[in-house]
Amino acid sequence: MLVYLRIFRYNPEAGRDKPSYDTYNVQADPNDRVLDLLEYVKGEIDGSLSYRRSCAHGVCGSDAMRINGVNALACKVLVKEVGKEITVEPILGLPVLKDMIVDMEPFFDSYKSVMPFMINDDEPADGKEHLQSIEERERFDDTTKCILCAACTTSCPSFWADDQYVGPAAIVNAHRFIFDSRDQAGDERLQILNDREGAFGCRTAFNCTSACPREIHVTKAIAEVKQAITVG
Amino acid sequence: MKTATKRKSNFEATAWKWMRYSGFLLIPLVWIHVLIQDVIVGVHAIDIDYVALRWASIGWQTYDILLLAFAFAHGMNGLRQVAMDFVHTERGRKATNIGIFILWLVVSLIGAIAIIAGARPELA
Amino acid sequence: MAAPSNSLKTTATGYVGYRGGEWHYAFLLHRLTGLGTLLFLIIHIVDTATVYFYPSLYEHAIALYQSTPFMLGEVALVFSVIYHGVNGLRIAAVDLWMENRWSIKAQQMGVRGTFAISVLLWLPAAAIMLNALLEHNFGIHIFGG
Numbered sequence: 001m002l003v004y005l006r007i008f009r010y011n012p013e014a015g016r017d018k019p020s021y022d023t024y025n026v027q028a029d030p031n032d033r034v035l036d037l038l039e040y041v042k043g044e045i046d047g048s049l050s051y052r053r054s055c056a057h058g059v060c061g062s063d064a065m066r067i068n069g070v071n072a073l074a075c076k077v078l079v080k081e082v083g084k085e086i087t088v089e090p091i092l093g094l095p096v097l098k099d100m101i102v103d104m105e106p107f108f109d110s111y112k113s114v115m116p117f118m119i120n121d122d123e124p125a126d127g128k129e130h131l132q133s134i135e136e137r138e139r140f141d142d143t144t145k146c147i148l149c150a151a152c153t154t155s156c157p158s159f160w161a162d163d164q165y166v167g168p169a170a171i172v173n174a175h176r177f178i179f180d181s182r183d184q185a186g187d188e189r190l191q192i193l194n195d196r197e198g199a200f201g202c203r204t205a206f207n208c209t210s211a212c213p214r215e216i217h218v219t220k221a222i223a224e225v226k227q228a229i230t231v232g
Numbered sequence: 233m234k235t236a237t238k239r240k241s242n243f244e245a246t247a248w249k250w251m252r253y254s255g256f257l258l259i260p261l262v263w264i265h266v267l268i269q270d271v272i273v274g275v276h277a278i279d280i281d282y283v284a285l286r287w288a289s290i291g292w293q294t295y296d297i298l299l300l301a302f303a304f305a306h307g308m309n310g311l312r313q314v315a316m317d318f319v320h321t322e323r324g325r326k327a328t329n330i331g332i333f334i335l336w337l338v339v340s341l342i343g344a345i346a347i348i349a350g351a352r353p354e355l356a
Numbered sequence: 357m358a359a360p361s362n363s364l365k366t367t368a369t370g371y372v373g374y375r376g377g378e379w380h381y382a383f384l385l386h387r388l389t390g391l392g393t394l395l396f397l398i399i400h401i402v403d404t405a406t407v408y409f410y411p412s413l414y415e416h417a418i419a420l421y422q423s424t425p426f427m428l429g430e431v432a433l434v435f436s437v438i439y440h441g442v443n444g445l446r447i448a449a450v451d452l453w454m455e456n457r458w459s460i461k462a463q464q465m466g467v468r469g470t471f472a473i474s475v476l477l478w479l480p481a482a483a484i485m486l487n488a489l490l491e492h493n494f495g496i497h498i499f500g501g
Contacts, residue, residue, distance in 0.1 A: 069375030092370050157383060160370040161317035161363050191240055196316055200244035203313075204447050205383035206463050207376040220458030223451055230245045252448040259441045266437055270430055271481045275421045276492045280414045283407045300401065307394035314387065318364065335398075342409070343401040351407035356414065 003028045003079060005037055007049065008089040011098050014048060019096070021087075022046070030080035034067055034088065038074060038100075051100035058213060061149030064091055065100050071151040071211040091154035093163060107150050110166045114174035114192055119185035136181040143176040143221050145214040152208035152218050158201045165201040166193065168208035168218045175221040178228065190229050199225045247309055254306045261299050284351035293347055300343045308336040377460075378467045386443050389436035396433055427489045431482050438481075439474040446470045
């Protein structure tokens with residue numbers, strides 16, 4: 001099938017300092033992924049096209065972009081799912097560096113602000129490891145699936161308006177430790193998120209949950225963090 | 233490593249709860265008010281005598297005070313939340329908060345005084 | 357060099373252009389109906405307060421509300437109040453005690469359901485109000501003479 005492809009372009013170093021769109025008519029198989037189309041354009045038509053991709057199989061989380069107005073991983077969206085006209089744009093709310101490549105530093109700064117690592121100073125009871133029951137592990141299983149692709153955070157209306165808002169991804173990763181029975185810094189994380197720029201910046205628009213390529217219940221995780229703050 | 237985090241105020245958590253619980257109360261309060269005044273009575277049947285008669289009853293006076301208190305504070309907090317989305321500097325936020333607070337206080341007082349003192353149709 | 361990021365422009369692009377699903381429009385409509393109702397509420401409190409502070413002004417305020425544009429606005433206001441309430445109930449319910457309803461399917465149903473319920477509640481009210489508008493402002497009597 002013939003696909004009409006519109007690709008966002010921005011490259012100040014090469015004189016393209018005004019965002020614009022390049023269009024291509026590309027022959028594609030319905031089962032091709034959108035990433036395949038980008039690879040074709042970069043390999044065969046215009047080598048200057050820039051985007052991040054690493055594993056190309058939905059695990060590394062590097063190729064989040066807006067495809068026909070919705071955040072997704074280009075390596076997980078099939079042509080037949082989005083139709084014959086495909087527009088590809090960078091994710092919203094992070095500074096665009098070049099074409100589909102955005103500056104992820106603000107995103108990772110927010111991620112780091114919730115202390116996304118295990119904090120436990122105690123000696124393990126058996127001297128070797130901190131044990132956990134199956135039920136205790138299940139409590140935060142959903143939020144361990146995050147691959148930090150930023151699809152959720154950049155789909156969030158609160159984040160678009162206010163880049164100081166910590167964003168869904170950071171709250172998901174806080175949730176992963178707050179509800180981990182082995183961790184001891186849950187209260188501190190809840191205090192960090194007890195703020196307008198924390199969990200209460202969330203307006204439950206739900207875009208994040210539908211944008212997540214790992215099908216994490218993002219809005220639910222944020223709601224649980226809010227509950228933990230208001231109850232605790 | 234454990235870092236000591238300063239305990240923050242629970243203002244946003246309280247505001248979050250306020251929006252939900254006041255919302256529950258506002259559904260019957262506002263809907264009944266709108267149903268009576270806008271739909272059943274209609275704006276063509278409303279004049280100062282109608283208002284005077286309504287506020288002569290302590291029941292409707294109480295009802296309207298509750299409506300004023302809950303609806304307006306709910307709405308102004310909503311406005312504050314929308315405004316904080318778009319005002320990012322500390323100074324700008326402080327000024328916006330003060331402005332919203334003053335507007336809330338002044339308009340609430342104007343409304344409350346009118347409801348409690350009642351209409352004065354003899355001066356119309 | 358990064359493209360200058362502008363939160364207002366980003367927000368406008370996202371609000372208008374993002375195609376995340378019906379919940380995105382529910383969020384926008386919730387804001388719009390909330391802010392619209394608040395704007396009316398401020399005017400309404402102040403104009404009603406004239407019955408005590410400046411009684412001779414009140415009839416002018418009411419005359420304005422009886423004009424056709426304001427009566428049409430009133431019909432929109434009633435929709436705003438209904439939608440903001442029904443949709444707010446959905447948000448508060450999942451936030452507070454129906455956490456298992458945070459799935460995509462459930463929210464899709466929830467958002468469509470809240471819109472449908474709002475329209476159903478609004479239609480009879482709108483019919484009555486539009487009938488009053490025709491009767492008083494245009495002398496048209498649809499029901500009986």
